Amino acid sequence: MTRVVCLTPNPAIDVTYRVPTLTPGGAHRVADVLERPGGKGVNVARVLHALGVPCVIVAPLGGPAGTWLADALTDAGLAVRAVPVAAPTRRTFTVVDEGGTATAFNEPGRPLTGAEWAAVVDAVNEELAGAEALVVSGSLPAGAPEDLLPRLIAAGVPAVVDTSGPALLAAAGAGPVLLKPNADELSAALPGLSHTDAARRLLALGAERVVVSLGADGLLGLAGGEAWRVAAIPGVTGNPTGAGDATVAALVRGLIDGTSWPDVLADAAALGAAAVLEAAAGDVDLAAYTRFLPTLHAERLE
């Protein structure tokens, strides 16, 4: 039985090329090509799947790239509800050199038609029957309906949203159980405020809880009148892409399991750190997670 529905409004095939060095203006022979299903909602679902939480990915998919992506997710053991759309699914290209420097090229998501967005909403609502939570992660393609997230959140199943820009503010007003911006996204949406004040503004707009991921400064979690903080694990370095998605996976699991708020935050920080150790977004080092968890505790700020 599906417990969590993971909507990925802007899925991608993440292509990674390894080259010895990146020389602008040069011609590079690529020794190693890695293609992997991507998009933040896909990464959240991968982590939930690794944690044993039954979930389904809902995503608009188009063209040969969309077919490839659906097949690759199914092959990885993930449940997928593909919503067929005309526009081909986008790619991201990342070039990694021998020193580990990553240079990313992100195609924009191609616009969907109004009827295609309506089909996405219908698919989410069908999959939500009997589910305990909805996760919406990632950007929206240009031209997405402004009321898309409010409508999905208002449908009644507790919604956890990790997005940015105007969509973040629009989501807050519809009463999600949790918003999870990172520090940059929060500052961009609500400039000129401290992280705590900006998070309070999201609560005032209607969010029940707000968690702000602060990278090396850990996590900040607000709920009701309380603010909590979890420090980061010292010395954890690696690939930060996907850490936020692992954090979201831990948060949604904690919420549907009824775990206490401080324990949910500590768990989310530990799983985020365990994701940093993995080269690919959507993977977590479960052994490291088990080591990290007892060392982390949420501290009440106010």
Add this chain to the structure above:
Amino acid sequence: MTRVVCLTPNPAIDVTYRVPTLTPGGAHRVADVLERPGGKGVNVARVLHALGVPCVIVAPLGGPAGTWLADALTDAGLAVRAVPVAAPTRRTFTVVDEGGTATAFNEPGRPLTGAEWAAVVDAVNEELAGAEALVVSGSLPAGAPEDLLPRLIAAGVPAVVDTSGPALLAAAGAGPVLLKPNADELSAALPGLSHTDAARRLLALGAERVVVSLGADGLLGLAGGEAWRVAAIPGVTGNPTGAGDATVAALVRGLIDGTSWPDVLADAAALGAAAVLEAAAGDVDLAAYTRFLPTLHAERLE
């Protein structure tokens, strides 16, 4: 009726991204994505098609990328004989900045099985029935049979070959009607010789004619005991990718039409220059070609 069969042993989808500037280590939002069928044999066929010479592309194609490539060629009005293979067709990925600097990342062609190579040879031989020439253009994927080009050339239809490395020397021994290396390819295959001496070596190995494209220094053409030279059009700048393929298209057209050798060479130089003016490999500026042609004449060196 097909006059020319264009074998592309290593086809690709050429993906071009436009970005304002390329910053190593940065994350780039890609405003403009262009996907186009690529591979040198494909480019030759595009130019022959633009010249009104009926031709067919033979290429091993695999995966969703292979399907896309066959469909895109068909949509462009080109005849394609796709040989289905298991390995997905590769991509090349070029990032062009606002200053026009192109940074290229080329995936290697994935290996085919022996049975797949046999199917490629069978397809070429079937398409050659009634045709006047075979063109083989581009690199061979790793693991291609060493006797692939010799067997195709020895089949009897006049063969024009544009390749590099050991395959260039192997082709020479089988008696092709024409080899068309560029200066770098010729020097790499036969190091330490002048272009003329290296070209003579290819004649000695068995090639009937050799044309060396020298970029801004024009073309060098050897046949029998004669050596001819055509200067480049002064001041033509732009995209040199695809100029060699336009040159090959002009050479093969001239040979099957029975045009005199000096006129074939002048025509090839004019069409190559007209390709430099176009942003995409496989396109030629036919108006420029018409202007250039009367200004070019082959000069006999010996």
